[in-house]
Amino acid sequence: MILCQVCGNEISMGSLICRFCASEQQDHLLPKSPFLQKTVNLERGRPSAETALRRLTLEIGTAKREGIRLLTLIHGYGSSGKGGVIREECRKSLDYMRLRKEICDYIPGEEYSSKAGPAKALVRRYPQLSQDKNLKINNPGITVVIL
Ligand SMILES: [Zn+2]
Known part of the structure; x- marks a missing residue:
């Protein structure tokens, strides 16, 4: 599970944009799969x-x-x-x-x-x-x- 770096809501793997607050995620901070x-x-x-x-x-x-x-x-x-x-x-x-x-x-x-x-x-x-x-x-x- 990945949490938005801005609002803390759950975002789906593979998505770089949070669907709750629309902020772009820093991809170097996301876990690699x-x-x-x-x-x-x-x-x-x-x-x-x-x-x-x-x-x-x-x-x-x-x-x-x-x-x-x-x-x-x-x-x-x-x-x-x-x-x-x-x-x-x-x-x-x-x-x-x-x-x-x-x-x-x-x-x-x-x-x-x-x-x-x-x-x-x-x-x-x-x-x-x-x-x-x-x-x-x-x-x-x-x-x-x-x-
Ligand atoms: Zn968010």
Whole structure:
């Protein structure tokens, strides 16, 4: 359990911003935990959106039990067709899971860059992540889930 360095409320592992007082945490003061990454291809076998979503829920549960911190989902993209639908539905589900605190956060592939935003903060906290090639390609066909 981690406590906010400002207000003392509990904050979730992997989060650098306190959700109670919105203050940024000094990451050198946070306890380090082992960092494990995993990639899951939701497109494999060209599933229906429904099947892909069921797989998403299962994989998130499994990853949490395995102590995975960062789960990269491959869902494909496209303005029409299955890839686009799966991507949209996945992110809707992730929004809901984030609300229910089942996941810490997620970063859409097109915003997953070591140069800005939440991914930049993530790389600062987990330097080993800078090896992730997805950080360099703005890939809209993936979503990175922080557990
Ligand atoms: Zn706080």
